[in-house]
Amino acid sequence: APICLVAGLNVALAQGPAADPSKAPPPAPPPIKFTADExxxxxxxxxxxxxxxxxxRAAFEAMLHPSAVFSAATPGQLRGRAEILESWAPLLDGKDLVLRWH
Structure with missing residues (x-):
């Protein structure tokens, strides 16, 4: 079964005018193991x-269910593949914004 690991990130913040270099940051938490479904x-x-x-655009459209709903919990929700494609066209065309997430 595949194993998917996500490592935690620790950030040490200085409290006061300068950090105490003699104090090491806390150790990173252990990686989180997810199931194959996750x-x-x-x-x-x-x-x-x-x-x-x-x-x-073709790959994006293929991932959309014909009855998909985007932003379902907002007043501006998008309903259906055609409406989502129309709304997301500027992102797919790269005209207004370049969107990346990981």
Whole structure:
């Protein structure tokens, strides 16, 4: 079974005018192990993000269910593949904004 690991990130912040160099930052937490199903969801999310980054309209469209809803919890929700494609066209065309997420 595939193993998907996500490492934590520790950031030491100075408290006061200068950090005490004699104090080491706390150790990083152990990696989180995810199930194969959880890794599958993450892999699909990465593939979706790549369709935007590569401006691959056909691949983006193929990932959308015909009845998909984007921003479902907001008043400006997008309903259906056609409406989502129309709204996301500037991202896919790269005209207004370049969007990347990881």
């Amino acid at each position: 890794c599958g969801v993450w892999d699909r999310e990465k593939a979706f993000a790549q369709t935007i980054e590569k401006k691959d």
